Amino acid sequence: MFFQPRPTLKKISILQSYIHHQIIFLPFTTNAITNQQNSHTDSPENINLIITKVKSGTTSDQIFQSLNHDQTCNSIPISDNLLSQILNRFKDDWKSALGIFKWAIESQKCHTPLPKSHEIILDILGKTKQIEKMMSQLKRIHHHHRHDVTLSSIAKVMRRLCGVGKWQEAVKLFDELHTFGFEKNHESMNLLLDTLCKENKVEQARKIFLELKSHISPTVHTFNIFIHGWCKVNRVDEAHWTIQEMKGYGFSPSVITYSTIIKSYSQNSNFGKVYELLDEMKGQNCPPNVVTFTIIMCYLTKFGEFEDALGIPEKMKLFGCEPDTRFYNALIHTLAKSGRVQDAINVFEFEMLKFNVPRNTSTFNSMISMFCHHGRDQDAINLLRKMGNFENCKPDIQSFNPLLKIWFKTRKVDLWLGDLLDEMINKYQISLDLCTYTLLIHGLCRVNRCEWAYGFFEEMIGKDITPRYYTCVLLLDEVKKMKNYDAVDCIEGYMKRMKSS
Incomplete structure (x- = not known):
């Protein structure tokens, strides 16, 4: 046992839980009642019904039309919780997500999405590098739902702009904050600086800070942002200098400050x-x-x-x-x-429960990964099944990937893969991402199932998920061996477009 329990721990945790509920939940009884009323509309059955009507690979407008003309889907009351769950299901498939979002707004005119749903769709478009569509969507939200553009929405957009190298546009968006009803203050300044530093644009962030500091006072968080930024680009001396600067402003280094530098030293x-x-x-x-x-x-x-x-x-x-x-x-x-x-x-089984420390999805994933690494795939499957019984601890893509790897390695593909994919996609509504598609295509090619692999390739490009070039080369070699000339033409054409772009 790594830790010895304190006698009063359980009493403390119960008291903390009670206080937490008194503080957080009592002021929101109206929302709680509304959530209870809408809970039956957010059932997995309704979510699955809408998801089955969405065909990946079609355009967002076709998906919108398909849902819009479906009487069963249009009979389902749209709640923000339902919309958020479905959007998260398609977080790597912008076409489906955008089509669903447009349908949700148009199908029931009385439903106005909350800012959370707007944030999710903006983030999906940015994550999948649909930058023009993301900016158009931001303008549309501002025009039709002015109050639903939050500072958090702006932060997500700025982060995605920086992520594709358009940091100047992120700065421009900050300069235009007043058009969205926001002020340039320490909160919005910190959001911009944090965005730039996280994308390794620390020097640019520093120049902007020097311009703004005369009329926007920095906070301790401002300096911690820079310390994290300098450490991220492996310039720890600059981080130490920033500590001296923050002391000059009357701030003391916090545990966050020191932990950031400790992480940098640990990485090296x-x-x-x-x-x-x-x-x-x-x-x-x-x-x-x-x-x-x-x-x-x-x-x-x-x-x-x-x-x-x-x-x-x-x-x-x-x-x-x-x-x-x-x-x-x-x-x-x-x-x-x-x-x-x-x-x-x-x-996992005793100590965490003894200390009343909750287990989350990552806890289960660590155990599943361990079992797979040691060839105990049945233990991993049993744990995955057990995990599915927890309401707030559902499997994610990382729960399944270790099992995919071990089954490709042991060539148990025909025995398990179909059922596993069905469970991922249909039971837990998990959206396949680039890493998982890559794992599937490479694994299937290794076990001489290139037809199945090519199907995943078509699904990827239909969702505008760009496969890695090596994946294309590997798959191309396999379909050539099978003399599947239609697939050869498709892959070669796609590779040419990849090079030209």
């Missing part, structure tokens, strides 16, 4: 500096927290320093830190990588 396997910073934090009366120790343990594990990694729980005790879900997830991963499978099982 400079654990001597990490332990120096831990001592400095203690001296500055700024003790590390569970996040700090989770970071250190993760990177010790990454570099194979398992003994030191498994010593982290003892170090945590010295600082009075209690483990949380993320820490336990990291501990399970460390135990698994070091070959201590039974210890990992004990943490």
Whole structure:
């Protein structure tokens, strides 16, 4: 056992739970009643019914028309929860998501989507690099639903613009904030700086900050953004200089500040500096927290320093830190990588429950990955089935990928793959992403099932998910062996378009 329980832990957790419900849920009783009234409309049956009417590979307008002319779909009352769930199902398929979104707005004129739904569709368009459509959608929302453009929506759009190298347009959007009813203040400035720094545009962010700081006062968060940015581009000296700058403004480094630099040193396997910073934090009366120790343990594990990694729980005790879900997830991963499978099982099945630490999807995924790595695929399947029984802990794409890998490796494709894919797509409404399509195509090619692989290739390009060039080369070689000349022409044509673009 890595941690000894405190006698009053359960009482504390019950009290915290009670307080949490008093503070958070009582003021929103109207919403709670509305949610109860709408819960039957958000049933999996209704969600699945709408999803089955959507054919991937068609245009967003065709999907809109298909849903719009379907009497059964139009009889389903649209709630924001239902719309959000369906949009998240198609988070890697912008055509389906946009068609569904347009239908949801048009099918029931009395339904006005909440900002959450608008944010989701903007993020999907940005994630799938449909930048022009994302900007058009932002303008449309502003024109028709002025109050539904939130600062969070703007932040998502700026992030996606930076992600495709259009950081100047992100800055322009910040300059035009007043047209959306927002002010240029420390909150919106920090959003822009954070967006730029996360996309490695730290120097550009610095120049903008120097222009704005005379009329927008920085906060401690402003400096932490820059510290994270400098560390991300591996310029730790600049991060240390930023700490001195923040002190000049009267701010003290926080545990977030130190943990960011500790992460940078850990990424570079400079654990001597990490332990120096831990001592400095203690001296500055700024003790590390569970996040700090989770970071250190993760990177010790990454570099194979398992003994030191498994010593982290003892170090945590010295600082009075209690483990949380993320820490336990990291501990399970460390135990698994070091070959201590039974210890990992004990943490998962007993210790987390003993401390009343909730298990989440990532916890289960770590266990599934461990079982697959050690060839215990039946244990992984059993855990996946068990996971499906938890309301707030449903499988995601990462739950299934380890099983896909092991079955391709052991050539159990015909035995399991069809059922597994059916479960992913139809039971849990999981949208296949680039990594999973790549895994499927490569795996199927290796087991001489290139017809099936080519079907996934067609599905990918129908969703505008661009396959990796090597995937195209591999598949092309396989369909040539099968003398499938239509597939050869299709793949070669697609590869030519990839080169030209």
